[in-house]
Structures are given as structure tokens and as C-alpha cells.
Amino acid sequence: MTSLIAADQDWLIWAFLLAAAAFGISAERTRWGARLSGCLITMAVTFVLSNLRILPATGAAPYDVTWGYLVPLAIPLLLFRADLRRIVREAGPTLIAFTIGGVGTVLGTIVAFHVVPLGEEGWKLAAIFSATYVGGSMNYAAAAEAVGLRAGDLLTAGVAADNLVMALYFLVLFALPGWRWLADRFPRRRDDRAAPAELPPDGQPLPDLMGTAFSLGLAAAICAVGFAVADVAGWDGGGVLVLTAITVLLATLLPERLARLEGAETLGMYLMQIFFAVIGASANVQVVLRVGPVLFVFAGLILLIHLAVLLLGGRLLKLDLRELVIASNANMGGATTAAAMAAARKWRALVLPAILCGTLGYAIATFVGVALGNWLRGG
Numbered sequence: 001m002t003s004l005i006a007a008d009q010d011w012l013i014w015a016f017l018l019a020a021a022a023f024g025i026s027a028e029r030t031r032w033g034a035r036l037s038g039c040l041i042t043m044a045v046t047f048v049l050s051n052l053r054i055l056p057a058t059g060a061a062p063y064d065v066t067w068g069y070l071v072p073l074a075i076p077l078l079l080f081r082a083d084l085r086r087i088v089r090e091a092g093p094t095l096i097a098f099t100i101g102g103v104g105t106v107l108g109t110i111v112a113f114h115v116v117p118l119g120e121e122g123w124k125l126a127a128i129f130s131a132t133y134v135g136g137s138m139n140y141a142a143a144a145e146a147v148g149l150r151a152g153d154l155l156t157a158g159v160a161a162d163n164l165v166m167a168l169y170f171l172v173l174f175a176l177p178g179w180r181w182l183a184d185r186f187p188r189r190r191d192d193r194a195a196p197a198e199l200p201p202d203g204q205p206l207p208d209l210m211g212t213a214f215s216l217g218l219a220a221a222i223c224a225v226g227f228a229v230a231d232v233a234g235w236d237g238g239g240v241l242v243l244t245a246i247t248v249l250l251a252t253l254l255p256e257r258l259a260r261l262e263g264a265e266t267l268g269m270y271l272m273q274i275f276f277a278v279i280g281a282s283a284n285v286q287v288v289l290r291v292g293p294v295l296f297v298f299a300g301l302i303l304l305i306h307l308a309v310l311l312l313g314g315r316l317l318k319l320d321l322r323e324l325v326i327a328s329n330a331n332m333g334g335a336t337t338a339a340a341m342a343a344a345r346k347w348r349a350l351v352l353p354a355i356l357c358g359t360l361g362y363a364i365a366t367f368v369g370v371a372l373g374n375w376l377r378g379g
Contacts, residue, residue, distance in 0.1 A: 003050075007059040014062050016055055017281070020045040021273040039137070039276040040163045046280035047156060055281045057152065066278045067150060070271045071141045072227070072240055076219040076247040077268030078138055082363040083255040084248065087356045094353035097310065097319050097327030098360065104309030105133040105331060106372055108302035113376050116298040124149040125158060125295070127373025132162060133302055134368050135361025136334025141275050142366040146240045147373055152282025154291060159279060161295035166332055169303050173325050174341070186314065186321035211262035218261065222246050241367060248363045306331070326350045330357040 005012050024042030027033035033041055049055040088095065109130040118125050124147040131143035140162070144155060177183055226243025235242075251258050307328065314324040326347065330338035335358025342350040 003053045003056040007056040010061050013060050017277045020277040043276045043280035046277045047283050050281045051285045063278050071275050072223045073219050074268040074271035076222045077264040079247040080258040080264045082248045082251040082359050084252045087360045091353045091356040094323045094327050097324045098357040100313035101310045101328050101331040102134045104306035108305030112298050112301040123373045123377035126376050127369040130372050131365045131369025135365025138362050139365040142240050143369045146237050146370045148237050155279045156283035157292040157295050161299045165299040183321050187318050215261040215264035326354045334358045
């Protein structure tokens with residue numbers, strides 16, 4: 001079936017994609033949009049346009065450019081602050097809780113994979129969901145690219161399932177510290193008045209042009225090296241993993257220099273917003289309705305096991321319940337949501353560990369997810 005906008009009308013398609021991304025970002029600043037998330041709103045806009053046959057679902061060059069160039073370019077932009085030495089040094093017990101949560105996600109994915117039927121693409125979906133629930137939604141796109149899953153309907157259903165289940169899960173996380181019978185079973189040792197209240201640069205205006213230019217230039221150079229190494233090694237789909245490793249290595253060896261590259265995270269998040277616009281545009285409503293409910297169950301089972309393992313491990317290691325809650329948030333949502341939760345609950349001493357653990361998740365989760373997916377594929 002043809003669409004109103006032909007697949008070869010590149011500029012018009014770009015206009016719709018960028019407008020949808022901008023709408024999602026602006027809508028997220030409203031009360032109703034904050035509950036849904038900007039990426040889901042952006043994806044919903046292009047999903048409707050595609051299924052009304054206004055935008056083409058396949059065959060458009062902007063979609064291929066987004067997958068092939070914008071997604072890889074966004075990854076180093078989001079990882080320039082991933083200094084592993086600082087994370088290990090300053091995250092403290094929250095890092096231990098974050099690690100336990102990651103183990104819980106892996107175990108949950110293994111169980112869910114064998115319980116919930118996902119079809120031939122099941123191992124790829126397992127890789128994507130485990131990466132997302134080890135280190136946050138930034139890894140969704142990276143893992144999808146690494147395992148070669150570009151089916152818009154599956155990815156859209158996955159994002160929808162992820163957002164709904166995550167919204168419910170965050171409500172549970174906010175409620176947990178208020179459950180006295182549970183809180184009394186965990187020690188409480190942090191002083192909330194200790195206040196290293198460093199917050200991520202969410203919603204700030206773009207920085208100076210020089211920092212932005214250097215960020216983009218370095219990110220492009222890292223992508224060039226990463227994909228070249230993967231090509232030489234004959235590693236199909238390995239370019240994303242190589243460029244991730246290069247970026248984390250640079251961020252760890254040259255943390256002060258990369259920290260001066262202002263604007264990198266803002267640009268990276270914007271490129272990811274365009275990615276969600278492409279996912280929505282390339283989705284088929286019938287497949288989404290057919291596959292979506294299964295993925296809701298799949299995601300819910302992973303999170304249930306993740307939380308059970310986290311609470312049990314935290315109880316055995318005598319960790320603070322608040323540390324467990326923030327670590328779980330960092331596993332699921334990344335640095336921004338974890339830091340925002342710590343600030344909203346006035347757990348000031350946990351803001352910096354939330355950012356550090358979330359950043360670590362950005363750095364390692366794609367590797368964990370891809371490795372787990374390939375292991376499940378072989379098994």
C-alpha cells in the first residue's frame with residue numbers, strides 16, 4: 001500500500017520526524033506528558049501517521065540514516081562522562097545494589113525467555129529488554145542495532161510494553177520506602193543532609209558552539225574507528241559494541257577533558273528522540289496488537305524477578321532500602337530518572353550515586369544484553 005508521502009520524499013519525511021521529536025520533547029514538560037515520557041509520545045505520533053498511510057512504513061532513506069548513523073552517533077555523545085574509576089570510587093553501596101539489580105535482570109530475562117513464547121526473534125528481544133533493564137532505555141536502541149532487529153512493529157510493541165510496565169514499576173519503587181513492614185527489615189544509615197546534589201543536565205539550553213562542535217566531531221571519529229575495527233574483524237553488528245568500548249575507555253582515561261565537551265548529552269538524547277520517531281513510523285498496527293500483550297507479560301516477569309533478587313540480596317548484605325530503590329531505578333531508567341527520584345524524595349546523599357550508577361549502566365548494559373541474547377540463542 002502506498003502512503004500520501006512517498007518513500008523518496010526525503011526532506012518531507014525528515015520534516016515530520018524532526019517535528020515529532022520536537023513535539024515529544026515539549027510534551028514531556030507537561031503534567032500529562034511527563035507520565036507518558038517524551039519518547040513514547042514521539043513514537044505514538046509517527047505510529048499514527050504511518051498507519052493512516054501519511055508516512056511510509058518502509059523504504060525511506062531517512063529511516064536507514066537514523067539506524068545507520070544517528071543511533072551510533074548518539075551512543076558516544078551519551079557516554080562521554082562514563083568514567084569507570086569515578087563510578088567505582090564514589091558510588092559506594094549503591095553500586096553494590098546496582099550490581100545485584102543487574103543480576104536480577106539477567107536471571108529474570110532467562111526465566112521469562114523460557115516461559116513466554118516470543119518466536120524466532122525471541123533472543124533478540126531478550127537481548128534488548130535485558131540491556132534496557134540493566135542500564136536504562138538508552139541501551140534499547142544500541143542493543144537493537146547490535147543484534148540486527150529493525151522490525152518496526154516488534155520494536156514499537158516493545159517500547160509500548162516497556163513504558164507501561166516501567167510506569168507501573170516506578171510507582172512501586174516510590175511506594176516501597178513507605179511500607180513500614182518492609183523498611184524495618186533494612187538498615188538506615190545514610191544522612192540525607194549530606195548533599196552532593198549534582199544533577200544531570202536535563203532540559204538545559206544548548207551550550208556554546210565550540211563544545212557542541214567538538215562533541216559531534218569526536219563522536220563521529222569514534223564511530224568511524226569502531227565500525228572500521230568491526231569490519232576488519234569481520235564482526236557483523238559489532239560496530240556499536242566497539243565504539244561503546246572506545247568511548248568508555250576514553251572517558252575513563254581522560255575524564256576531565258571529555259567533561260569539558262558540553263552539549264554532548266543533550267545532543268545524544270535528541271538523536272535518540274529521532275530514533276523513536278523512526279520506530280513509530282515503521283510499525284504495523286496489526287502486528288503491534290498481536291505481539292504487544294506477550295511483551296507486557298515478558299517485561300513484567302523480568303521486573304518481578306529483578307525486584308525479588310534485589311530485595312533478597314540487599315537484605316542479606318544489609319543495604320539501605322533507599323539505596324536499593326535508587327539502584328533499581330538506575331537499572332531501569334538510567335541516570336536521569338534515578339537522580340530525579342533521589343532529589344524528589346529528598347535523599348540528597350543518593351543523587352550523585354544515582355547518576356554514577358546510571359552512567360555505568362549506559363556503558364555496560366548493551367554488552368550484557370547482547371551477550372545474554374546470543375547465549376539464549378545458542379541454548
